[in-house]
Amino acid sequence: MEGLGFLGAGIGAGLAVIGAGLGIGNVAASAAEGVARQPEATADIRTTMIIAAALIEGVALFGEVICVLLALK
Amino acid sequence: MEGLGFLGAGIGAGLAVIGAGLGIGNVAASAAEGVARQPEATADIRTTMIIAAALIEGVALFGEVICVLLALK
Amino acid sequence: MEGLGFLGAGIGAGLAVIGAGLGIGNVAASAAEGVARQPEATADIRTTMIIAAALIEGVALFGEVICVLLALK
Numbered sequence: 001m002e003g004l005g006f007l008g009a010g011i012g013a014g015l016a017v018i019g020a021g022l023g024i025g026n027v028a029a030s031a032a033e034g035v036a037r038q039p040e041a042t043a044d045i046r047t048t049m050i051i052a053a054a055l056i057e058g059v060a061l062f063g064e065v066i067c068v069l070l071a072l073k
Numbered sequence: 074m075e076g077l078g079f080l081g082a083g084i085g086a087g088l089a090v091i092g093a094g095l096g097i098g099n100v101a102a103s104a105a106e107g108v109a110r111q112p113e114a115t116a117d118i119r120t121t122m123i124i125a126a127a128l129i130e131g132v133a134l135f136g137e138v139i140c141v142l143l144a145l146k
Numbered sequence: 147m148e149g150l151g152f153l154g155a156g157i158g159a160g161l162a163v164i165g166a167g168l169g170i171g172n173v174a175a176s177a178a179e180g181v182a183r184q185p186e187a188t189a190d191i192r193t194t195m196i197i198a199a200a201l202i203e204g205v206a207l208f209g210e211v212i213c214v215l216l217a218l219k
Contacts, residue, residue: 007080012085079155110180112187137209
């Protein structure tokens, strides 16, 4: 049953993208609404968004690296 | 059971598209509403949207590359 | 169990369409509402929508290419 690791790698990579997409998408949607409401606060809103998105991105890339390890086994 | 890796590649690729679609779709929906509310802030809103969409796109393409690795095994 | 790759190709292609449909559909729905609210901002809203839809389309087509690779194996 060596193939189960490959199955896990594929499903895990997909699920990681779902998590990152939902998370960053939610942050950025509110950021876009915030910029539209207060255009003069654009820099502050964008920095806040990027910090949060980078944190989500970090977890997602760590998860994807685990899936790469499984896929290259 | 070599085929399990191929099954994982297909399911993973599909899940990655779901994540990217939901995420970028959510961002861009709010961006479109924001542009409609404040057309003079279009450039700021669009830049914010593209930054977030690029982050989601990065995770999604990384996930798809893992699925390519599995599919070509 | 070679057939598992074909199963993955079919499921993956379907999931990719779900993701692209939800994502682009969400963007375009908000864009249509935005155009209805501010018809003079139509060009800005439409450009924003097309950028986001093209990003989602890119990930979706990449996923479908992976499924083609699996289906032709």
